[in-house]
Amino acid sequence: MAAIKKIAELLSAHPLFEGFDSDTMEFLAGCAENKAYRKGEYIFKTGEPADKFYILRSGDVALEMQIPGRARLTVQSLHTDQLIGASWMLPPFTWRLDARAMTNIRVTRVDAACLRDKCDENHELGYTIMKRFLPIIAERLQATRMQLVDLYAPMSEVGTRL
């Protein structure tokens, strides 16, 4: 019980869950646990069921793609306080990327399958969760577009300058 309380406190201090009522926080904390990963360890891999999400409490994580015949490619890095994983929200509920600890990390891991069921039952909660997660997803999409533009490519390759 004390552990759940501690996790509830940790989670409610995060902007994602700011202002949630105590029942919801207790429910979320009941589906959550604190975990540590060592540098180099995978948190999840592409294709595995996406039934969790993680709040990175300390350390750095790389989101990577494995491309056959090429070195693994980091597409984005995540850092303290950031959310890891949104694929739990959308069918087919499988990870689209690998997440690997770049340093020793600590996370709060939330059982998203259980939250998903709760959201299906309680649409108000579901809508609130969507509203909190969607801006993060949109921001990451926008950042990905910016990376695609390859802003700093040399003139010889694309024709930009500074």
Place this chain on the structure above:
Amino acid sequence: MRAVSADEATSSWDLGMVPRPFRVRKNRRELNDVVTLELEPESGEPMAFEPGQFTMLYLHGIGEIPISISGDPSHEGVLVQTIRSVGAVSEGFCNLSEGDMVGVRGPFGRPWPVEKTDGKNLLIMAGGLGLAPVRPAVYWALQNMDRIKKLNILYGARTPDDALFPSQLLGWEAVDDVKVLLTVDRPVDDWYGRVGVVTDLIADLDIDPQETIAMVCGPDVMMNFTIQSLRAWGLDGENVYVSLERNMKCAIGWCGHCQMGPHIICHDGPVFSAPEVAELMSVWEL
């Protein structure tokens, strides 16, 4: 356009039309296609400048280009300019050797408003070669840490190997009240740093946006995106400055080559506050 009075228009020299001879003291390769030149006046006064100003660099028989000054404003004896080879003239400058002569006009342009940072945090956000035009403001800040609260430098590069001035970035980071964060778009295998766009780094700032002045330099798209992100973070647009480095010819506000809407960039800029250029920045090929 700028009106020049008869008194003011005494000679082409006074108007900054005639290049002064400078000699290359050093040509340091920064990246594959980028060099930093150290230039010394052949005679006469050293060139005093303010952070954010630029010169017109003339290469005999080839042409003249605007280049921002990237050196320390307190070191007047040497003019430092960082140049990427993109065409005939800039390539010519990149290939210069010690002892070669060039022509220099300037310095020109409205500088970064460093005096506005008194008692505030200075946030520098740069992308790619955009670190060069803001480096003089960094030098200024490092020499005036008693006047500002904190100096934060957020820098985005294409790859770790494309980061400009890497050893300086490390050195700055070691100074009290200075935070330097680097992110890259494309990491290499042994890169354990950040991957993502420069605006991702804003989340790591532990300063009050209301107490911050931001100076932003990089490709237009990066600056546009950064202005939006800084606003979302809580920074008032009036406190965000950008450097517009559109091409120009005369550099003294006469020819209109660099006119963008109501602004003659060489004369009214290149540094502008975000609201001054909000509409212009999103116009394609202006």
